Amino acid sequence: MNFESLKLSCKGQLVLPDNPQYDEARKVYNAMIDKHPAAILFCQDEEDVKHGILFAKENKLDLAIRGGGHNGAGLGTCDAGLVLDMSPMKQIEIDSDNKTAKVQAGCTLGEVDKATHEHGLMVPGGIISTTGIAGLTLGGGIGYFTRKLGLTIDNLLGARVVLANGQIVNCNAIQHPDLFWAIRGGGGNFGVVVQFAFKLSPISIVHAGPMFWELEDAKEVMKFFDRFTKEADIDLYGFFAFLVVPPGDPFPKHLHNKKVCGIVWNYTGPAQRVEEVYQPIRDFKKPIFDLIMEIPVPGLNSLFDDLYPAGYQWYWKAHYINELTDACIDTNISFGETLPSLHSTTHFYPIDGKVHQMASDETAWVNRDNRWVQVIVGVDPEPVNKEKVTNWCRSYYDAMIPFAIKGAYVNFMMKEGEERIRSSYRENYDKLVGIKTKYDPDNIFHINQNIKPS
Numbered sequence: 001m002n003f004e005s006l007k008l009s010c011k012g013q014l015v016l017p018d019n020p021q022y023d024e025a026r027k028v029y030n031a032m033i034d035k036h037p038a039a040i041l042f043c044q045d046e047e048d049v050k051h052g053i054l055f056a057k058e059n060k061l062d063l064a065i066r067g068g069g070h071n072g073a074g075l076g077t078c079d080a081g082l083v084l085d086m087s088p089m090k091q092i093e094i095d096s097d098n099k100t101a102k103v104q105a106g107c108t109l110g111e112v113d114k115a116t117h118e119h120g121l122m123v124p125g126g127i128i129s130t131t132g133i134a135g136l137t138l139g140g141g142i143g144y145f146t147r148k149l150g151l152t153i154d155n156l157l158g159a160r161v162v163l164a165n166g167q168i169v170n171c172n173a174i175q176h177p178d179l180f181w182a183i184r185g186g187g188g189n190f191g192v193v194v195q196f197a198f199k200l201s202p203i204s205i206v207h208a209g210p211m212f213w214e215l216e217d218a219k220e221v222m223k224f225f226d227r228f229t230k231e232a233d234i235d236l237y238g239f240f241a242f243l244v245v246p247p248g249d250p251f252p253k254h255l256h257n258k259k260v261c262g263i264v265w266n267y268t269g270p271a272q273r274v275e276e277v278y279q280p281i282r283d284f285k286k287p288i289f290d291l292i293m294e295i296p297v298p299g300l301n302s303l304f305d306d307l308y309p310a311g312y313q314w315y316w317k318a319h320y321i322n323e324l325t326d327a328c329i330d331t332n333i334s335f336g337e338t339l340p341s342l343h344s345t346t347h348f349y350p351i352d353g354k355v356h357q358m359a360s361d362e363t364a365w366v367n368r369d370n371r372w373v374q375v376i377v378g379v380d381p382e383p384v385n386k387e388k389v390t391n392w393c394r395s396y397y398d399a400m401i402p403f404a405i406k407g408a409y410v411n412f413m414m415k416e417g418e419e420r421i422r423s424s425y426r427e428n429y430d431k432l433v434g435i436k437t438k439y440d441p442d443n444i445f446h447i448n449q450n451i452k453p454s
């Protein structure tokens, strides 16, 4: 394949397999993914994106779009095709008077957090700051502020998109509203987003952090978590986890490498209410570790970054869960007791509060009637442990099927087949197929959780 014409038409660097940077350039976050693209174009602007799309189309090349490269299934890259890497596009413009931000698609969550925090503002993202804003937003976006502010897409005002035919359009409530509806949860199926416009919220400092309890107390803790968070203040968010305590600061030595259960909290309400809000939790059962602290939003959103650097073996799957029955809790405990590595975990992320206040057909993201997304994560630094963490994750996922609500979340999926993609969108699926057929009839954008045109 001759890439000369693409190279000449673009400002960004084009990395081919004979380039010494190629092996570094083709890496993605999950080390289980080892793809060899024909070329990687580091896009400098929307014109580069357009040239890339048209070149791939003309030459019948697979086209992958890479934001932060964090996708578990490795959908930001491909074999033998063209990868459009958005990472050079990192401009962020903040309008602090109107509390809005324009964010280019190559930013990570950490970069967005840092820029908005300087103005005392924020947009809700995810819990690891190295994740790409693009993939996270297009799939929905769940994090510490979901109960209070909704999903990341619920804070999206519009986007600028390069379409399959090379046209560059703005979409929002007025312009291309069908496209705007579809990209809020429908992933990268409809075009390449080059810029997002977000509504910002004036939250700067929160009172947040983990509390741990003994594994033997997990049943009681899970029941408490279920009961307590149902009625909890909208300003209080907590995700439940089974985890292995990392061997290092700030954890006391006697807890290092110990399997525990815990809840990571985030309270966004007034400082004078902090003690009052956390007291009933401490009264329920004194935690063996309690690190609620005053912390800036970017600090909270990067609290666990060091535990999850790029380059580890990563396998994960997720369920929607609405109820923690005795049998469901017992099943969870049996897998919590057998966590296969320091980095493997399960989290129950709340998707209630503000998320439930929108109808399930208001955006492509449909699962607004569920209580938690349970993500089951098998992770280890060593390739030799790949099977071990994968098998644990798969068995845990299978054992939870009887307790799960049918449905999937595309951001927490591996390649799991067409039925799981359909169930991610339920009654919104047919509308998405119609929009896909209108904007990408030839399925140029198919390296994703693919919605096929009719």
Ligand SMILES: Cc1cc2nc3c(=O)[nH]c(=O)nc-3n(C[C@H](O)[C@H](O)[C@H](O)COP(=O)(O)OP(=O)(O)OC[C@H]3O[C@@H](n4cnc5c(N)ncnc54)[C@H](O)[C@@H]3O)c2cc1C
Binding pocket: 029, 064, 065, 066, 067, 068, 069, 070, 071, 072, 074, 075, 076, 077, 086, 105, 125, 126, 127, 128, 130, 131, 132, 133, 134, 135, 136, 137, 138, 139, 140, 141, 142, 143, 187, 188, 189, 191, 192, 193, 194, 308, 411, 412, 447, 448, 449
């Ligand atoms: C450590 C870690 C923590 C995470 N935490 C959370 C979390 O707290 N909450 C949550 O909701 N999710 C979370 N995720 C999941 C994450 O949202 C998804 O993996 C998401 O796909 C990552 O986006 P990315 O841009 O980094 O990925 P990439 O691999 O670059 O891309 C992912 C998908 O998005 C598409 N895409 C990327 N950029 C664009 C673009 N500009 N235009 C169109 N399509 C594009 C790609 O084609 C691909 O299909 C986490 C993932 C990891 C690995």
